[in-house]
Amino acid sequence: MEMVERRFSWLAVVTIVLVSISVYTCSFLAGVALGRALERRNNLHPSSINGAVDDDTELAVLPGRRWSSLVGKKVGPWGGSGGWHDFGIGGRSSRSSPVLPRQLNSIVLYHSRGAIHSLYYDYYIQIHPQKQGRGHDELKLVKNGPWGQKYSFDSIAVREMIKLSDDEQVTAVEGTFGHFRDVVEPVITSLTFHTNAGRTYGPYGGGGEPGSGTPFSVPAEEGRIIVGFWGRAGWLLDSIGVYVRRER
Numbered sequence: 132m133e134m135v136e137r138r139f140s141w142l143a144v145v146t147i148v149l150v151s152i153s154v155y156t157c158s159f160l161a162g163v164a165l166g167r168a169l170e171r172r173n174n175l176h177p178s179s180i181n182g183a184v185d186d187d188t189e190l191a192v193l194p195g196r197r198w199s200s201l202v203g204k205k206v207g208p209w210g211g212s213g214g215w216h217d218f219g220i221g222g223r224s225s226r227s228s229p230v231l232p233r234q235l236n237s238i239v240l241y242h243s244r245g246a247i248h249s250l251y252y253d254y255y256i257q258i259h260p261q262k263q264g265r266g267h268d269e270l271k272l273v274k275n276g277p278w279g280q281k282y283s284f285d286s287i288a289v290r291e292m293i294k295l296s297d298d299e300q301v302t303a304v305e306g307t308f309g310h311f312r313d314v315v316e317p318v319i320t321s322l323t324f325h326t327n328a329g330r331t332y333g334p335y336g337g338g339g340e341p342g343s344g345t346p347f348s349v350p351a352e353e354g355r356i357i358v359g360f361w362g363r364a365g366w367l368l369d370s371i372g373v374y375v376r377r378e379r
């Protein structure tokens with residue numbers, strides 16, 4: 132009788148262990164299946180098109196063109212994922228955009244022959260629109276930056292300031308991104324700005340010379356202007372994107 136009870140106890144223990152293993156295995160396989168399903172679902176959402184990341188449903192970038200058409204308020208970025216903070220019109224967050232700028236006022240760059248070290252810009256926002264066509268819109272100047280370090284890597288960086296006239300708007304930005312010295316991630320190596328006044332500012336940095344990096348170009352569609360910049364920065368300007376809006 133005692134032997135029968137021991138055998139029964141042993142069988143009970145084995146049964147419990149086998150049931151536990153079966154439950155654990157089924158749960159694990161179900162988790163794997165769910166993870167794969169979610170991964171496939173995420174892959175259906177376009178996260179990168181020709182170097183640009185869609186950050187807004189109103190944004191569209193046409194692939195396969197060097198001069199990409201854009202619609203909406205935010206496009207990009209181009210460059211690498213290095214640096215230690217994001218920036219945008221909301222400050223230290225590229226996703227924070229409390230008020231879309233009315234227009235750019237000035238841009239200040241520090242650059243060397245190999246990279247863009249620092250970016251600053253300021254812009255106007257509309258705070259009190261005119262009423263019934265009388266008076267003028269009240270504008271406020273907002274400063275943004277600098278982003279990056281002016282003299283990083285012991286470079287003798289050159290300061291460049293672009294002061295736009297009252298009716299001058301930035302309509303396109305060109306540049307290159309690539310490697311600088313021993314920096315692992317790509318950084319912005321050159322920038323050029325075009326305006327509706329027919330002026331070209333730049334190139335600053337590597338100058339688009341052969342081997343200076345991968346080229347990118349962002350023109351605003353007709354009736355739209357570039358009113359700000361966003362991206363990542365650390366010791367250098369690691370990546371850059373643009374904000375666009377309809378021309379007033």
